[in-house]
Amino acid sequence: MAFKTLYTYRSNLKNRILPAFQHMSIKEIKPLHIVDFLDKLEKENSRGDKKSGGLSSGTIEIDHRILKNIFKRAVEWRIINRNPVSDVKKPKVTSKEIIPYDEVEVNQMLKALQREPFHWRILITLALTTGLRRSEILGLEWKHVDLSTGVIEVRQTMVHALKGEVIVKQPKTKKSVRKVALPSSVLEELREYHTYRTQERHDIRNAWRGGLWLFLFSHPDGQPFHHEAPYQWFRNFILKNKLRYIRFHDLRHTSATILINRGVHAKIISERLGHGSITTTMNIYGHALRTADQAAADKFESLFNINKAQGQ
Known part of the structure; x- marks a missing residue:
């Protein structure tokens, strides 16, 4: 099990x-x-x-x-x-409709994040811009980040971190092992964050308790966050700032739908998310993809309308 x-x-x-x-x-x-x-x-x-x-x-x-x-x-x-x-009849599982943030809501969230601690601001920004799963984000070490090219390599996940017990594993599937590029502005923030964490580790000296782990996101003494910490912090952040409630995992869905609406091909999105196949991506985001496809088709209308006007 x-x-x-x-x-x-x-x-x-x-x-x-x-x-x-x-x-x-x-x-x-x-x-x-x-x-x-x-x-x-x-x-x-x-x-x-x-x-x-x-x-x-x-x-x-x-x-x-x-x-x-x-x-x-x-x-x-x-x-x-x-x-x-x-x-006893097995309970019927009903899936709630996922309504990720639109771009206006994302801007509101990012503005509110500027008032939050550095590590949470970076963690939420990465979740949004990379679509990484919570366990993948918590499992990130600095050796997985290329600060010169802005590419993150997903090679492990943190399954559990509680009372000194840390369980880090390889991702479940080969597709989950992947490289994800960062926007240049996020890369710049990540470089600043790296400098900040390096200084923090230098200042703490012998009080360091992270061992050989160099996680991006941990307590100042190097001990990893509890594996459910991002869920709990994000929920409180949403309530405090009176933003529309979404789950932490819905940042992943928000990332995908923004890319779809910006015209990024489903195959690229599938690779960024680490899906086993493009079929998985199509099944999860089928509605958003169909909507984007219709919007793409509607762009041809202007061409036909111009030709009709010229022919009259």
């Missing part, structure tokens, strides 16, 4: 499943208890955090899967005769 999946399963068990069922023996749990548990997850204040509303359908489906696997093993071990989750 992949580390991220195992982490998610353990978290769900600790925070929701065990508190709900720990007062019962496994033989006492019936399908009705499972149904009641899943229904409560959809309701207000079931999240366990400050955000309103119930859990997403995807998270509820994961809890259903965990329970089914637990009881399946109990049947195999002959602790119980029948899996109660088998009689």
Whole structure:
């Protein structure tokens, strides 16, 4: 089982499943208890955090899967005769429509970022301009950045960073290992940021705790950020500046749609995002690509209108 999946399963068990069922023996749990548990997850204040509303359908489906696997093993071990989750309909996963920022909203965000700490400003700017995944950004080391040419090489991802435990892995697919070019203005900012981090590391001297890691984004002492830190910081940043709410991952979608609207070919976008194939890109951004294609077709109208006017 992949580390991220195992982490998610353990978290769900600790925070929701065990508190709900720990007062019962496994033989006492019936399908009705499972149904009641899943229904409560959809309701207000079931999240366990400050955000309103119930859990997403995807998270509820994961809890259903965990329970089914637990009881399946109990049947195999002959602790119980029948899996109660088998009689409970699998929750339907509904995908929310992703509406990335348009260029006006991006400008508003970039303006607000100027008032934020240097490292967060650069991190969000890179997420927007490169389309890198959160784990890819956190896994970046300075050896992966060519400050002369402005090219970032994605060669590893940070899967987990918590309490001194750092797990860095190679990307899942060959396509995810890639080179991504930076805009010249972003490259200039990155050079300044490199100078800033170098001085910061020099000043800290023996207090350095990053070991051999030289991550672009870390605490001043070199220890990497918690793997969920970008999500949490970006959410607070959005709320503080009264910007339209999008997820951190939606910066990746924003990056792609801006390139589409600027007429960049889908194959280039696919390579920048590290998709396994251009088909993946077409499936995710099909609507945006069709809209851009129609806009391209409409550009011919002016030519035909000129010819019609001259023929009259």
